[in-house]
Amino acid sequence: MDELMVLRQSHPQLSLRRFAQYAEIPYWRLRDHQHSAPVRCARQQHRDELYEQVRQTALLHPTSGYRLLYQELKAQGQAIGLHQIRVALGELQLHPPQPRKTRNPSPKVSSPQDWPEGRRIQIDATRLSLPDGVCWIYFVLDVLSRVVLASRVVRSLSMHLAKLTLDDAVAVLRAEGHPDTILVQSDGGSDFTGDIFQQGCLKYGSWVRSKVSQLGGTGILERLNRTYKYQFAFRHDWQSMAEVRAAMPDFHRWYNHQRRHSALGYTTPWSTLTSSAKARNAA
Known part of the structure:
Protein backbone atom coordinates (compact mmCIF):
# COMPACT_ATOMS: atom_id res chain seq x y z
CA MET A 1 0.00 0.00 0.00
CA LEU A 92 18.17 -6.43 15.53
CA GLN A 93 20.10 -9.74 15.44
CA LEU A 94 21.38 -9.17 18.95
CA HIS A 95 20.54 -12.48 20.60
CA PRO A 96 23.45 -13.56 22.84
CA PRO A 97 25.46 -16.52 21.50
CA GLN A 98 24.18 -19.83 22.81
CA PRO A 99 26.72 -22.05 24.60
CA ARG A 100 27.64 -25.05 22.51
CA LYS A 101 26.67 -28.36 24.02
CA THR A 102 29.32 -31.02 23.88
CA ARG A 103 28.20 -34.61 23.64
CA ASN A 104 30.27 -37.69 24.02
CA PRO A 105 30.29 -39.76 20.84
CA SER A 106 27.83 -42.66 21.01
CA PRO A 107 29.42 -46.12 21.14
CA LYS A 108 29.16 -48.04 17.92
CA VAL A 109 26.68 -50.87 17.57
CA SER A 110 28.50 -54.19 17.76
CA SER A 111 27.66 -57.11 15.52
CA PRO A 112 27.09 -60.53 17.16
CA GLN A 113 30.40 -61.95 15.91
CA ASP A 114 32.22 -59.14 17.73
CA TRP A 115 30.48 -59.64 21.08
CA PRO A 116 32.74 -60.74 23.95
CA GLU A 117 32.13 -64.06 25.64
CA GLY A 118 29.66 -64.12 28.50
CA ARG A 119 26.12 -64.88 29.58
CA ARG A 120 23.97 -62.29 27.86
CA ILE A 121 21.59 -60.14 29.85
CA GLN A 122 19.75 -57.11 28.50
CA ILE A 123 18.64 -53.94 30.25
CA ASP A 124 16.23 -51.26 29.11
CA ALA A 125 13.59 -48.88 30.50
CA THR A 126 9.97 -48.60 29.44
CA ARG A 127 7.72 -45.58 30.05
CA LEU A 128 4.32 -45.41 31.75
CA SER A 129 2.04 -42.35 31.98
CA LEU A 130 0.07 -42.14 35.23
CA PRO A 131 -2.25 -39.55 36.80
CA ASP A 132 0.58 -38.53 39.16
CA GLY A 133 3.12 -38.19 36.35
CA VAL A 134 5.43 -40.24 34.16
CA CYS A 135 7.40 -43.14 35.57
CA TRP A 136 9.97 -45.51 34.07
CA ILE A 137 10.57 -49.18 34.70
CA TYR A 138 14.02 -50.70 34.30
CA PHE A 139 13.91 -54.35 33.28
CA VAL A 140 16.87 -56.77 33.20
CA LEU A 141 16.28 -59.94 31.19
CA ASP A 142 18.38 -63.09 31.04
CA VAL A 143 18.47 -63.91 27.31
CA LEU A 144 19.10 -67.66 27.71
CA SER A 145 16.23 -68.37 30.11
CA ARG A 146 14.05 -65.30 29.41
CA VAL A 147 13.78 -64.69 33.18
CA VAL A 148 13.10 -61.15 34.34
CA LEU A 149 16.01 -60.97 36.75
CA ALA A 150 15.25 -57.56 38.19
CA SER A 151 13.09 -54.48 37.74
CA ARG A 152 12.98 -51.04 39.27
CA VAL A 153 10.23 -48.40 39.09
CA VAL A 154 11.72 -44.90 39.02
CA ARG A 155 10.56 -41.37 38.38
CA SER A 156 13.46 -40.50 36.09
CA LEU A 157 16.32 -42.31 34.40
CA SER A 158 19.86 -42.22 35.74
CA MET A 159 23.04 -44.25 35.40
CA HIS A 160 23.06 -44.82 39.18
CA LEU A 161 19.58 -46.39 39.19
CA ALA A 162 20.43 -48.45 36.11
CA LYS A 163 23.52 -49.82 37.87
CA LEU A 164 21.52 -50.71 41.00
CA THR A 165 19.06 -52.65 38.83
CA LEU A 166 21.95 -54.44 37.14
CA ASP A 167 23.42 -55.32 40.54
CA ASP A 168 20.11 -56.83 41.63
CA ALA A 169 19.90 -58.88 38.43
CA VAL A 170 23.42 -60.31 38.74
CA ALA A 171 22.74 -61.16 42.38
CA VAL A 172 19.78 -63.30 41.28
CA LEU A 173 21.95 -65.17 38.76
CA ARG A 174 24.66 -65.77 41.34
CA ALA A 175 22.11 -67.00 43.89
CA GLU A 176 20.78 -69.53 41.37
CA GLY A 177 24.22 -70.95 40.70
CA HIS A 178 25.33 -69.10 37.59
CA PRO A 179 28.83 -67.64 38.14
CA ASP A 180 29.28 -66.86 34.44
CA THR A 181 30.95 -63.78 33.08
CA ILE A 182 28.21 -61.33 32.13
CA LEU A 183 27.77 -59.61 28.78
CA VAL A 184 25.40 -56.66 29.27
CA GLN A 185 23.43 -55.47 26.23
CA SER A 186 21.61 -52.14 26.06
CA ASP A 187 20.93 -49.25 23.74
CA GLY A 188 23.01 -46.06 23.64
CA GLY A 189 21.06 -44.14 26.29
CA SER A 190 23.05 -41.81 28.52
CA ASP A 191 22.07 -43.83 31.60
CA PHE A 192 23.81 -46.86 30.05
CA THR A 193 26.83 -45.11 28.54
CA GLY A 194 27.65 -43.15 31.71
CA ASP A 195 30.75 -43.97 33.75
CA ILE A 196 28.89 -45.38 36.76
CA PHE A 197 26.97 -47.94 34.74
CA GLN A 198 29.95 -48.82 32.56
CA GLN A 199 32.09 -49.50 35.63
CA GLY A 200 29.37 -51.80 36.95
CA CYS A 201 29.38 -53.72 33.66
CA LEU A 202 33.16 -54.12 33.76
CA LYS A 203 32.90 -55.54 37.28
CA TYR A 204 30.76 -58.40 35.98
CA GLY A 205 32.18 -58.76 32.48
CA SER A 206 31.63 -56.45 29.53
CA TRP A 207 29.05 -54.25 27.79
CA VAL A 208 27.96 -53.84 24.17
CA ARG A 209 25.51 -51.54 22.49
CA SER A 210 22.89 -53.48 20.54
CA LYS A 211 20.08 -52.55 18.18
CA VAL A 212 16.51 -53.74 18.32
CA SER A 213 16.57 -54.91 14.70
CA GLN A 214 19.75 -56.98 14.77
CA LEU A 215 19.80 -60.72 15.41
CA GLY A 216 20.12 -61.35 19.14
CA GLY A 217 19.75 -57.63 19.84
CA THR A 218 17.55 -55.79 22.30
CA GLY A 219 14.42 -56.67 20.37
CA ILE A 220 14.11 -59.56 22.85
CA LEU A 221 13.77 -57.09 25.70
CA GLU A 222 11.47 -54.83 23.71
CA ARG A 223 9.14 -57.81 23.41
CA LEU A 224 9.18 -58.09 27.21
CA ASN A 225 8.28 -54.40 27.49
CA ARG A 226 5.31 -54.96 25.21
CA THR A 227 4.19 -58.04 27.13
CA TYR A 228 4.40 -56.11 30.38
CA LYS A 229 2.29 -53.27 29.08
CA TYR A 230 -0.38 -55.08 27.07
CA GLN A 231 -0.79 -58.22 29.14
CA PHE A 232 -0.26 -56.75 32.59
CA ALA A 233 0.01 -52.97 33.07
CA PHE A 234 -2.83 -51.85 30.81
CA ARG A 235 -5.20 -54.24 32.58
CA HIS A 236 -4.90 -52.26 35.80
CA ASP A 237 -6.07 -48.77 36.68
CA TRP A 238 -3.02 -47.58 38.56
CA GLN A 239 -3.11 -44.03 39.86
CA SER A 240 0.40 -43.59 41.19
CA MET A 241 3.95 -44.83 40.86
CA ALA A 242 3.62 -46.47 44.29
CA GLU A 243 0.88 -48.75 42.93
CA VAL A 244 3.05 -49.70 39.94
CA ARG A 245 5.92 -50.55 42.28
CA ALA A 246 3.66 -52.59 44.57
CA ALA A 247 2.46 -54.69 41.61
CA MET A 248 5.93 -55.63 40.33
CA PRO A 249 6.25 -58.82 42.46
CA ASP A 250 2.99 -60.06 40.93
CA PHE A 251 4.39 -59.44 37.44
CA HIS A 252 7.62 -61.27 38.24
CA ARG A 253 5.67 -64.21 39.61
CA TRP A 254 3.36 -64.36 36.58
CA TYR A 255 6.04 -63.84 33.92
CA ASN A 256 8.77 -66.03 35.43
CA HIS A 257 6.77 -68.86 37.05
CA GLN A 258 3.39 -69.06 35.27
CA ARG A 259 3.59 -67.72 31.73
CA ARG A 260 4.91 -70.33 29.28
CA HIS A 261 7.33 -68.92 26.73
CA SER A 262 7.24 -70.05 23.11
CA ALA A 263 11.00 -69.54 22.63
CA LEU A 264 11.59 -72.01 25.48
CA GLY A 265 9.42 -74.77 24.07
CA TYR A 266 6.49 -73.52 26.15
CA THR A 267 8.19 -73.99 29.48
CA THR A 268 8.38 -71.27 32.07
CA PRO A 269 11.48 -69.04 32.23
CA TRP A 270 12.22 -69.86 35.86
CA SER A 271 12.17 -73.61 35.28
CA THR A 272 14.62 -73.09 32.41
CA LEU A 273 16.94 -71.08 34.65
CA THR A 274 16.91 -73.60 37.49
CA SER A 275 17.24 -76.63 35.22
CA SER A 276 20.32 -75.19 33.55
CA ALA A 277 21.84 -74.55 36.97
CA LYS A 278 21.15 -78.16 38.02
CA ALA A 279 22.70 -79.46 34.83
CA ARG A 280 25.80 -77.37 35.45
CA ASN A 281 26.17 -78.58 39.02
CA ALA A 282 25.63 -82.21 37.98
CA ALA A 283 28.36 -81.89 35.41
Whole structure:
Protein backbone atom coordinates (compact mmCIF):
# COMPACT_ATOMS: atom_id res chain seq x y z
CA MET A 1 0.00 0.00 0.00
CA ASP A 2 2.84 2.41 0.77
CA GLU A 3 4.28 1.73 -2.68
CA LEU A 4 0.96 2.71 -4.25
CA MET A 5 0.90 5.96 -2.29
CA VAL A 6 4.43 6.76 -3.48
CA LEU A 7 3.34 6.04 -7.06
CA ARG A 8 0.35 8.37 -6.64
CA GLN A 9 2.67 11.23 -5.71
CA SER A 10 4.10 10.99 -9.22
CA HIS A 11 0.59 11.63 -10.62
CA PRO A 12 -0.67 14.65 -8.67
CA GLN A 13 -3.22 15.49 -11.38
CA LEU A 14 -5.26 12.39 -10.55
CA SER A 15 -7.78 12.42 -7.77
CA LEU A 16 -7.60 9.68 -5.18
CA ARG A 17 -10.74 8.04 -6.52
CA ARG A 18 -9.51 8.11 -10.13
CA PHE A 19 -6.11 6.73 -9.07
CA ALA A 20 -7.87 3.87 -7.23
CA GLN A 21 -9.70 3.01 -10.45
CA TYR A 22 -6.46 2.89 -12.42
CA ALA A 23 -4.73 0.85 -9.71
CA GLU A 24 -7.73 -1.54 -9.52
CA ILE A 25 -7.98 -1.22 -5.77
CA PRO A 26 -10.99 -0.19 -3.65
CA TYR A 27 -11.10 3.52 -3.09
CA TRP A 28 -11.87 3.16 0.62
CA ARG A 29 -8.62 1.28 1.20
CA LEU A 30 -6.54 4.13 -0.20
CA ARG A 31 -8.61 6.69 1.67
CA ASP A 32 -8.26 4.94 5.02
CA HIS A 33 -4.56 4.34 4.45
CA GLN A 34 -4.03 8.03 3.76
CA HIS A 35 -6.02 9.13 6.82
CA SER A 36 -4.12 6.77 9.14
CA ALA A 37 -0.69 7.91 7.94
CA PRO A 38 -0.02 10.20 10.97
CA VAL A 39 -0.88 7.41 13.39
CA ARG A 40 1.38 4.98 11.59
CA CYS A 41 4.24 7.43 11.58
CA ALA A 42 3.87 8.03 15.31
CA ARG A 43 3.73 4.29 15.95
CA GLN A 44 6.82 3.70 13.84
CA GLN A 45 8.69 6.46 15.61
CA HIS A 46 7.78 4.98 18.99
CA ARG A 47 8.90 1.54 17.83
CA ASP A 48 12.24 2.92 16.62
CA GLU A 49 12.80 4.57 20.00
CA LEU A 50 12.07 1.33 21.84
CA TYR A 51 14.37 -0.65 19.56
CA GLU A 52 17.14 1.87 20.09
CA GLN A 53 16.76 1.55 23.86
CA VAL A 54 16.90 -2.22 23.59
CA ARG A 55 19.90 -2.04 21.28
CA GLN A 56 21.87 0.26 23.58
CA THR A 57 21.11 -1.91 26.62
CA ALA A 58 21.94 -5.14 24.78
CA LEU A 59 25.30 -3.75 23.65
CA LEU A 60 26.13 -2.86 27.26
CA HIS A 61 25.18 -6.41 28.38
CA PRO A 62 26.14 -8.63 25.42
CA THR A 63 25.75 -11.94 27.27
CA SER A 64 22.35 -11.20 28.83
CA GLY A 65 19.16 -12.77 27.56
CA TYR A 66 15.86 -10.96 27.11
CA ARG A 67 14.79 -11.60 30.70
CA LEU A 68 17.87 -9.94 32.17
CA LEU A 69 17.54 -7.09 29.69
CA TYR A 70 13.93 -6.68 30.80
CA GLN A 71 15.05 -6.29 34.39
CA GLU A 72 17.74 -3.79 33.36
CA LEU A 73 15.31 -1.69 31.30
CA LYS A 74 12.76 -1.84 34.09
CA ALA A 75 15.37 -0.49 36.50
CA GLN A 76 15.92 2.38 34.06
CA GLY A 77 12.21 3.16 34.15
CA GLN A 78 11.53 1.86 30.63
CA ALA A 79 8.17 0.13 30.26
CA ILE A 80 9.03 -2.45 27.62
CA GLY A 81 7.47 -5.89 27.78
CA LEU A 82 9.30 -9.19 27.69
CA HIS A 83 7.83 -10.13 24.32
CA GLN A 84 8.74 -6.74 22.82
CA ILE A 85 12.34 -7.18 23.96
CA ARG A 86 12.55 -10.68 22.56
CA VAL A 87 11.14 -9.59 19.20
CA ALA A 88 13.43 -6.56 19.10
CA LEU A 89 16.52 -8.68 19.80
CA GLY A 90 15.56 -10.98 16.97
CA GLU A 91 14.99 -8.22 14.44
CA LEU A 92 18.17 -6.43 15.53
CA GLN A 93 20.10 -9.74 15.44
CA LEU A 94 21.38 -9.17 18.95
CA HIS A 95 20.54 -12.48 20.60
CA PRO A 96 23.45 -13.56 22.84
CA PRO A 97 25.46 -16.52 21.50
CA GLN A 98 24.18 -19.83 22.81
CA PRO A 99 26.72 -22.05 24.60
CA ARG A 100 27.64 -25.05 22.51
CA LYS A 101 26.67 -28.36 24.02
CA THR A 102 29.32 -31.02 23.88
CA ARG A 103 28.20 -34.61 23.64
CA ASN A 104 30.27 -37.69 24.02
CA PRO A 105 30.29 -39.76 20.84
CA SER A 106 27.83 -42.66 21.01
CA PRO A 107 29.42 -46.12 21.14
CA LYS A 108 29.16 -48.04 17.92
CA VAL A 109 26.68 -50.87 17.57
CA SER A 110 28.50 -54.19 17.76
CA SER A 111 27.66 -57.11 15.52
CA PRO A 112 27.09 -60.53 17.16
CA GLN A 113 30.40 -61.95 15.91
CA ASP A 114 32.22 -59.14 17.73
CA TRP A 115 30.48 -59.64 21.08
CA PRO A 116 32.74 -60.74 23.95
CA GLU A 117 32.13 -64.06 25.64
CA GLY A 118 29.66 -64.12 28.50
CA ARG A 119 26.12 -64.88 29.58
CA ARG A 120 23.97 -62.29 27.86
CA ILE A 121 21.59 -60.14 29.85
CA GLN A 122 19.75 -57.11 28.50
CA ILE A 123 18.64 -53.94 30.25
CA ASP A 124 16.23 -51.26 29.11
CA ALA A 125 13.59 -48.88 30.50
CA THR A 126 9.97 -48.60 29.44
CA ARG A 127 7.72 -45.58 30.05
CA LEU A 128 4.32 -45.41 31.75
CA SER A 129 2.04 -42.35 31.98
CA LEU A 130 0.07 -42.14 35.23
CA PRO A 131 -2.25 -39.55 36.80
CA ASP A 132 0.58 -38.53 39.16
CA GLY A 133 3.12 -38.19 36.35
CA VAL A 134 5.43 -40.24 34.16
CA CYS A 135 7.40 -43.14 35.57
CA TRP A 136 9.97 -45.51 34.07
CA ILE A 137 10.57 -49.18 34.70
CA TYR A 138 14.02 -50.70 34.30
CA PHE A 139 13.91 -54.35 33.28
CA VAL A 140 16.87 -56.77 33.20
CA LEU A 141 16.28 -59.94 31.19
CA ASP A 142 18.38 -63.09 31.04
CA VAL A 143 18.47 -63.91 27.31
CA LEU A 144 19.10 -67.66 27.71
CA SER A 145 16.23 -68.37 30.11
CA ARG A 146 14.05 -65.30 29.41
CA VAL A 147 13.78 -64.69 33.18
CA VAL A 148 13.10 -61.15 34.34
CA LEU A 149 16.01 -60.97 36.75
CA ALA A 150 15.25 -57.56 38.19
CA SER A 151 13.09 -54.48 37.74
CA ARG A 152 12.98 -51.04 39.27
CA VAL A 153 10.23 -48.40 39.09
CA VAL A 154 11.72 -44.90 39.02
CA ARG A 155 10.56 -41.37 38.38
CA SER A 156 13.46 -40.50 36.09
CA LEU A 157 16.32 -42.31 34.40
CA SER A 158 19.86 -42.22 35.74
CA MET A 159 23.04 -44.25 35.40
CA HIS A 160 23.06 -44.82 39.18
CA LEU A 161 19.58 -46.39 39.19
CA ALA A 162 20.43 -48.45 36.11
CA LYS A 163 23.52 -49.82 37.87
CA LEU A 164 21.52 -50.71 41.00
CA THR A 165 19.06 -52.65 38.83
CA LEU A 166 21.95 -54.44 37.14
CA ASP A 167 23.42 -55.32 40.54
CA ASP A 168 20.11 -56.83 41.63
CA ALA A 169 19.90 -58.88 38.43
CA VAL A 170 23.42 -60.31 38.74
CA ALA A 171 22.74 -61.16 42.38
CA VAL A 172 19.78 -63.30 41.28
CA LEU A 173 21.95 -65.17 38.76
CA ARG A 174 24.66 -65.77 41.34
CA ALA A 175 22.11 -67.00 43.89
CA GLU A 176 20.78 -69.53 41.37
CA GLY A 177 24.22 -70.95 40.70
CA HIS A 178 25.33 -69.10 37.59
CA PRO A 179 28.83 -67.64 38.14
CA ASP A 180 29.28 -66.86 34.44
CA THR A 181 30.95 -63.78 33.08
CA ILE A 182 28.21 -61.33 32.13
CA LEU A 183 27.77 -59.61 28.78
CA VAL A 184 25.40 -56.66 29.27
CA GLN A 185 23.43 -55.47 26.23
CA SER A 186 21.61 -52.14 26.06
CA ASP A 187 20.93 -49.25 23.74
CA GLY A 188 23.01 -46.06 23.64
CA GLY A 189 21.06 -44.14 26.29
CA SER A 190 23.05 -41.81 28.52
CA ASP A 191 22.07 -43.83 31.60
CA PHE A 192 23.81 -46.86 30.05
CA THR A 193 26.83 -45.11 28.54
CA GLY A 194 27.65 -43.15 31.71
CA ASP A 195 30.75 -43.97 33.75
CA ILE A 196 28.89 -45.38 36.76
CA PHE A 197 26.97 -47.94 34.74
CA GLN A 198 29.95 -48.82 32.56
CA GLN A 199 32.09 -49.50 35.63
CA GLY A 200 29.37 -51.80 36.95
CA CYS A 201 29.38 -53.72 33.66
CA LEU A 202 33.16 -54.12 33.76
CA LYS A 203 32.90 -55.54 37.28
CA TYR A 204 30.76 -58.40 35.98
CA GLY A 205 32.18 -58.76 32.48
CA SER A 206 31.63 -56.45 29.53
CA TRP A 207 29.05 -54.25 27.79
CA VAL A 208 27.96 -53.84 24.17
CA ARG A 209 25.51 -51.54 22.49
CA SER A 210 22.89 -53.48 20.54
CA LYS A 211 20.08 -52.55 18.18
CA VAL A 212 16.51 -53.74 18.32
CA SER A 213 16.57 -54.91 14.70
CA GLN A 214 19.75 -56.98 14.77
CA LEU A 215 19.80 -60.72 15.41
CA GLY A 216 20.12 -61.35 19.14
CA GLY A 217 19.75 -57.63 19.84
CA THR A 218 17.55 -55.79 22.30
CA GLY A 219 14.42 -56.67 20.37
CA ILE A 220 14.11 -59.56 22.85
CA LEU A 221 13.77 -57.09 25.70
CA GLU A 222 11.47 -54.83 23.71
CA ARG A 223 9.14 -57.81 23.41
CA LEU A 224 9.18 -58.09 27.21
CA ASN A 225 8.28 -54.40 27.49
CA ARG A 226 5.31 -54.96 25.21
CA THR A 227 4.19 -58.04 27.13
CA TYR A 228 4.40 -56.11 30.38
CA LYS A 229 2.29 -53.27 29.08
CA TYR A 230 -0.38 -55.08 27.07
CA GLN A 231 -0.79 -58.22 29.14
CA PHE A 232 -0.26 -56.75 32.59
CA ALA A 233 0.01 -52.97 33.07
CA PHE A 234 -2.83 -51.85 30.81
CA ARG A 235 -5.20 -54.24 32.58
CA HIS A 236 -4.90 -52.26 35.80
CA ASP A 237 -6.07 -48.77 36.68
CA TRP A 238 -3.02 -47.58 38.56
CA GLN A 239 -3.11 -44.03 39.86
CA SER A 240 0.40 -43.59 41.19
CA MET A 241 3.95 -44.83 40.86
CA ALA A 242 3.62 -46.47 44.29
CA GLU A 243 0.88 -48.75 42.93
CA VAL A 244 3.05 -49.70 39.94
CA ARG A 245 5.92 -50.55 42.28
CA ALA A 246 3.66 -52.59 44.57
CA ALA A 247 2.46 -54.69 41.61
CA MET A 248 5.93 -55.63 40.33
CA PRO A 249 6.25 -58.82 42.46
CA ASP A 250 2.99 -60.06 40.93
CA PHE A 251 4.39 -59.44 37.44
CA HIS A 252 7.62 -61.27 38.24
CA ARG A 253 5.67 -64.21 39.61
CA TRP A 254 3.36 -64.36 36.58
CA TYR A 255 6.04 -63.84 33.92
CA ASN A 256 8.77 -66.03 35.43
CA HIS A 257 6.77 -68.86 37.05
CA GLN A 258 3.39 -69.06 35.27
CA ARG A 259 3.59 -67.72 31.73
CA ARG A 260 4.91 -70.33 29.28
CA HIS A 261 7.33 -68.92 26.73
CA SER A 262 7.24 -70.05 23.11
CA ALA A 263 11.00 -69.54 22.63
CA LEU A 264 11.59 -72.01 25.48
CA GLY A 265 9.42 -74.77 24.07
CA TYR A 266 6.49 -73.52 26.15
CA THR A 267 8.19 -73.99 29.48
CA THR A 268 8.38 -71.27 32.07
CA PRO A 269 11.48 -69.04 32.23
CA TRP A 270 12.22 -69.86 35.86
CA SER A 271 12.17 -73.61 35.28
CA THR A 272 14.62 -73.09 32.41
CA LEU A 273 16.94 -71.08 34.65
CA THR A 274 16.91 -73.60 37.49
CA SER A 275 17.24 -76.63 35.22
CA SER A 276 20.32 -75.19 33.55
CA ALA A 277 21.84 -74.55 36.97
CA LYS A 278 21.15 -78.16 38.02
CA ALA A 279 22.70 -79.46 34.83
CA ARG A 280 25.80 -77.37 35.45
CA ASN A 281 26.17 -78.58 39.02
CA ALA A 282 25.63 -82.21 37.98
CA ALA A 283 28.36 -81.89 35.41
